[in-house]
Amino acid sequence: MKKVTMADVAKLANVSKSTVSQYLNKRYEYMSEETRKRIARAIEELGYQPNIIARSLKQKTTATIGVIVFNILHMLTIQVLHAIEEACQERGFHVIVCNTDDDPEKEKKYIEMLRAKQVDGLIIFPTGKNAEIYQKMVEERFPLIFVDRMVPGIKADAVLLDNKKAAALAVEYLAERGYQRIGVVAPPLVSHVIPRMERIEGFRQTLTEKGLPVIADYVVATEISSIQSELAKLFASGRPPQALFAINDLTLMEILHFVKNNGIHVPDDLALISIDDVPFADIYTPTLTTIAQPTFAMGKKAAERLFMQITKKQKHKPQIFRFPPTLIERKSVRQRGNHNDGRQ
C-alpha cells in the first residue's frame, strides 16, 4: 500500500528508471526541461522517498559513522559527541552511538555489528582491551580514530588531551602558590588506561622538578566508591595534604562530597584543582579552579580526521593529536602565606 519506488515514478513520468536516477542525483546536464518537470511532478504526486539502503548496497558507502564510547554519561563524552555530530551534520553523515560501559565484550560486538552495517568509519573511546580487533581494522585500513584514550601498540590516529601537561599545569600552579604537600586522587591505575597513567606520571614528574616530595600516601588511586573512605584515612593521619589534584570530574565530585561531609574548608584547609571543567565550577563556593579540555575542538578534529581517512583511503601515517589543556583560575586555590612552613 505504501512503498513507492523509483520504478513507480518512472512509469508515471513516462521515462526510465535511469532517467529518474539521473534526476535524483542532480545530473541535469543532458536532461530536457520537459522531462525534468515531469519527473518532479511524478515524485511530488506519489510522495516518493528514495531508499538509501538500496543506494548504499550499490555504492558501498553509507554516509554513516559509528561512535563507540565507554561512558555515555561522562561530560567529556557528551561534549565530544556533540562536536562530532555537528561535523557530520555538515557533511550529510549520520552517527550511530554505542555505549560499552567499559566492557570489552560489548565493544567487540559493537565493532563487528557496525562494520556489518557498513559504516564508513569508526570513532572509538576505547576500553583498550580489544587489541587484536583494533589491529585488524588498522591493517585493513578501515577508517578509525581513537579519542580520549589511545591503545599502545596500535598504529591508529588518536585525539587526546596532553595529559602530562595537564597534570604539570596543576602541580606548577599549586607549587607556585606555596603548596608543598600535594595529593592526587584518581580511579584505579590500570595500565591499559593511558590517560590515567599519564596524568599520574605528569603529577609525579612535575613534583620532582619542583623539588617537592612525592609521598606515596598522597596518591589515592582507588575505585570511585571507596575514595571517600580513603580520603578519610588520609585526613585522619597526622599530616594531611594541603592541596588535592583531582584527575577528572568523577574524582572531583568525591572530593567535594568529602569536604562537605567533613567540614573541611576550601581553599583555607585544602586547596583543590581538577582536570575537567565541570558546569558548576563557577557557582560553587568557592568557585573551582580547573583545567579544561578543549572538548569541542577534539570532537571536531576526530570527525575531520575520520573524513579525511574516508575520502582518501591511502596509507596515511597514524598521528596522535595532543590537545592543550587550559587552566581556568578561580578561587579554590589561593596563595599560601610564606610564613607557613607546611605544618597545620
Added chain:
Amino acid sequence: MKKVTMADVAKLANVSKSTVSQYLNKRYEYMSEETRKRIARAIEELGYQPNIIARSLKQKTTATIGVIVFNILHMLTIQVLHAIEEACQERGFHVIVCNTDDDPEKEKKYIEMLRAKQVDGLIIFPTGKNAEIYQKMVEERFPLIFVDRMVPGIKADAVLLDNKKAAALAVEYLAERGYQRIGVVAPPLVSHVIPRMERIEGFRQTLTEKGLPVIADYVVATEISSIQSELAKLFASGRPPQALFAINDLTLMEILHFVKNNGIHVPDDLALISIDDVPFADIYTPTLTTIAQPTFAMGKKAAERLFMQITKKQKHKPQIFRFPPTLIERKSVRQRGNHNDGRQ
C-alpha cells in the same frame, strides 16, 4: 582484495549461496552436520562478515532507530538517551543520534534522511514546529514516540513528565513551609513548548489552590541570557520573592549565579527549588532541594513502546505516558518562622 561475500564462502564450501544463507540464519534443521562444518570452516578461513545492508534491502528492516533531540547537551537528553541505547542493545538494535538545536529545519531534514535510511522507528524530542511532518508519519503508521515534549493535535505516543504535578509539588512544598511570595523562573513561554506551559500552569493553579497570590512580576519568563538582569530588577524592587521555583536545570543555574553574585543567602534570604535533579545538588551549599524526573524509566519506556509499535504494526491507540516527579528534600528550602508575615 577485501570484500568477501556469501558467494565466496559458498564456492569454497562447495555449496550454494542459499545454503550458506540458511546456515547464517541458523536454520540448521535440514542441514547435514557435514555441510555445516564445511561452511563454518569456509567462513572462518575467509574471514567472512555478512553485509547487513544487503539483508536490509531484502528484509525491509534495518534494526536501527533514530533518536532526534533538540539539545544533546541537556542532562535529561543524555540520561534518556542512555536508557534508550541500553534497551536497544538488548534487542540488537542500533541508535542513530541527531541533534537539532531546536531548529525545525534541521529536524525536518533529519526526519527525511532517517526515513530514507529506512530506520525502523523514530524517537523524537520535538521542536514542535513540524506538525505536518509528524502528522504524515502518524498517518502512515510509522513507529514514532515523542519524548519530553508533545505536540498538540498529533496523535502519537508520548513519554512525558507529569509537569503540572511537578510544579504542584514544588509550590505545595514551599507553601507548607510558610512561603507566601513565591516566584518562578522559566525560559520564554512559547505555546508550542508544552512542558513549559504546563509547569507554569501548574505553578499558578497550585498557588491559587493554596490561597496564595499569583503576582505577575514574580513570573520571570525570558531568554536564559537575560534572566540575570530580570532577577536583578525583581530584587531591586521593594518586595522580592521569598522563594524561587526554577522550571529546569538551565534556569536553576542562572539563579545560582545570581545569588552568588549578589550575596543572597540560600535558604535564609531566598528559598530555592527546581525541576531536574542536577548532579551537584548534594555538594552545593546548601544542598539543593529538587524535583527529579525518572529519566531512565522514561527512556526505557520510550524504547519499549517503540519496539511494540515496530513489531505489531497494528492501529494501536496513541497513549501519553505521564511519569511522576519525585521531590528530593535537601536544604535549599527551610521552614519559615510563623511570626513572619512575609515582610522583609
Added chain:
DNA sequence: TTGTAAGCGTTATCAA
C-alpha cells in the same frame, strides 16, 4: 537526451 540491462549481497520460493 533517454533507455536497457547488469549488477550490489542478501533472502525466499520452489524444485530437485
Added chain:
DNA sequence: TTGATAACGCTTACAA
C-alpha cells in the same frame, strides 16, 4: 537436505 532463480531498489555503463 540442497540448489536455481528471482527479487529487493537503486546506480551506471553502454546503447540508441
